[in-house]
Amino acid sequence: MTALLTIIVLVFILIAIWQMVKIFDLAQAKNENTTAGVATDKDNTLNGYLMMGFLAFIYIITIVSFVKWGDLPLMSNSASEHGPTIDNLMVISMVIIFIVQTITQFLLHYFAYKYKGEKGKKALFFADNNKLEAIWTIIPVIVLAGLIIYGLSTWINIMGVDESDDPLVVELYAQQFNWKARYAGADNTLGKANVRLIDIDRANILGLDESDPNAQDDVITTELHLPVGRPVLFKMRSQDVLHSAYMPHFRAQMNCVPGMITQFGFTPTVTTADMRQTPQMVEKVLNINNIRVENSKKLIAKGEDALERYEFDYLLLCNKICGKSHYNMQMKIVVETQEEYDAWIAEQKEFKNSLVN
Amino acid sequence: MSAHADNHAHDDDHGHHHKETFVTKYIFSQDHKMIAKQYLVTGTIMGVIGVLMSMMFRLQIAWPEEPNVLFEALLGKWAPDGVMDADIYLALVTIHGTIMVFFVLTAGLSGTFSNLLIPLQIGARDMASGFLNMVSYWLFFVSCIIMVSSLFVEAGPAAAGWTIYPPLSALPMAQGGSGMGMTLWLVSMAIFIASSLLGSLNYVVTVINLRTKGMSMTRLPLTIWAFFVTAIIGIISFPVLLSAALLLIMDRSFGTSFFLSDIFIQGEVLHYQGGSPVLFEHLFWFLGHPEVYIVILPAMGLVSEIMASNSRKPIFGYRAMIASILAIAFLSTIVWGHHMFVSGMNPFLGSVFTFTTLLIAxxxxxKAFNWITTLWKGNLQMNPAMLFSIGFVSTFITGGLTGIILGDSALDINVHDTYFVVAHFHLVMGISALYGMFAGIYHWFPKMFGRMLNKNLGYIHFWITAVCAYGVFFPMHFIGMAGLPRRYYTNSNFPLFDDLANVNVVITIFALVGGVVQIVYLYNFFVSIFFGKKATQNPWKSTTLEWTTPVEHIHGNWPGEIPHVFRWAYDYSKPGHDVDFVPQNIPLKEGEEELQH
Structure with a gap:
């Protein structure tokens, strides 16, 4: 039935196009004696104006996008020490892009309008100008040199891990389709581990080396808690396929690769509680909850449960396609004061006590 | 050129030397013009499949997990009660990417226009090897059949993303699509690469050896330069993907460990030891990045040619255009690591790749400035091909500019694999290359089929497509900057992204309109082949050699001798001439200076 309907609709569309063509042909038959299918002066004029209209459309969609979606908290509310440097570089790049985009699109579409063809007009034979070409080679060179230098210094600062800061070492462990965190315990050294040592029966789910003294006090959790202001060094592992540990609020991302350990370090600067209080976040959460209330109404009408109220939390998302439930591979991140963190970690079971004999 | 083709044209002005059967003329043809048309039609069919897929997953993204009759009709068991399954969502994304990048924008674009234009524009009777050319097309056809047949596999087609990173793509237990579906994907791609290599070798040899008298390299139209350099990049980089595919097949089927190590999945430890998925990423992107230039360079060539012809002006900075093609081609082979900034490779390598990547700008x-200057003080003929060319420059700039964010390793950390990337590459290589292809089709349709496309349908096609392309991909940057990852079946598990749902609805509506309006084009294309207005020999008043051949196709292209070339391809509106174009085969007037820039 559906197939039949689809075919009927298609046939109607085709007939409509055919009729449209006939109307065009009739409308043009009188004044068109040139080669069929080639643009006439009338076409040139019309399309020239449309080019200006299209330029306006590009500008409008740019402005609307920036006004409506340009100030998402994720772009300006970074919660890590290096976050503002990335945001700063992002803003500079965006400003450059915005300027170049506005000017070049204007020239392109304005020329298309201004120099639209007319019968008998002759174009300017203008094939080359070394000075002009030198100018628009050198300007990008200078701008890009600046961006490259700024970008690389930012990159090196972020990726260089300073061990002398005594970072908190945490392992992020990925598997289809969830995350685990492993804290190094009092010795701040992660015990050795390999997926070959996984023993589900003994609840050694991350494959820690039970004979390694460093592993004894490791703590495995399903939530990531971080003390504010202390550098964290993440060591990433995956047991099955590629995953990517993406923590957008902290401007942090690194792939988790089976067979090797990758790393990424940052210092969280805003606690979850403080982030919830920022005006931007309050507004965002309010907006999201309004949307959720609307959606709930529809769900209730269908006899389903309403959506829960949303409260902001930092998140770790999987950002590398990893299989069927990739879209729901997440872990909550809680940034808290040192005291809160200490209390929380003290409640967790150490590895040596978590094994089943 | 083969002696056969030469004799042939001399013997017989009508081009019917020996009896051609239906099979040798339309199916196993060795004539480059027929092969070009075969590529175009096959590419179009694949394009329809690819676009349909994108419309289905856009519906799912905008209205997640809502039943849809379209899904029920097209996806069958993958959409129980009309609700799309998460596995098939990933499969649709994967196959859409594969089909559009390789089958439409590589084979459909390069295959069509390299085959059509190289012999015609350099003044050759045919490709250096007509037979290899035919084999190339039929290998492509076979790879299409295998790719499409993979859609009907019991456990589903390949679904690991078009980049098929192992271990996901290597382990059938990791994902349904990594079983038979992935095997067919790999076999199809291996055959595709063989086809592409045969084609590329043919193009390079033809351009080097078969140029007519007077056709020096610096008199070549920019189309030929673009096809020539594209073919060289293809020859350099495609074999690396072939080796990656072969090694992956070994890992999958013969127990080797090139890309796999230390894997525990579904309760058991696998035997793999010592391989690295990062190695696969290097091999894949060593092709994967040049691939985007394999896609975009031919489009650039077509657009340069069409812009000059329709502006009635020489292309501005001909030599700078060639130099930039060469520079882009060179740089394209040393930037692949920018896809891997957060893959776990050494951050120092990331710095190197940031540097080389930003240089491409x-x-x-x-090129962008030269195109804009080509328009300046021109006499612009707004044919549909010209509109698509201007559209190309517009989307190329919009999409290209965000490349300076993604190419910057520090910034890439936060937008890597989000919708920002999707927006960027769709504008800069997807839409742009598609525009280049459409421009080429509108411009050379009379050469291919001897008839004209309907220009008014062309205008409708362009303007609606142009608005929709921006409507789809411009807002997409912003949901990416908000941190929304790509390849999520639904975002409803993240209340954090609830405020982006309405943006996704807007995007999908534009995508649906943009997709449906392609029916206008398809109608125009297929109806005009048979019922279009008859074309004249040189409808656009162009200077290049293909317009000196008769409208009716003949074997060997020119009935008499091959024309000699006396000037470059861009003598439009040259002072001292009555008409505003001087074809390449017209000798210089007495005292006329040959201007070459």
């Missing part, structure tokens, strides 16, 4: 900027 320089030749790209030169």
């Amino acid at each position: 320089i030749p790209s900027a030169v």
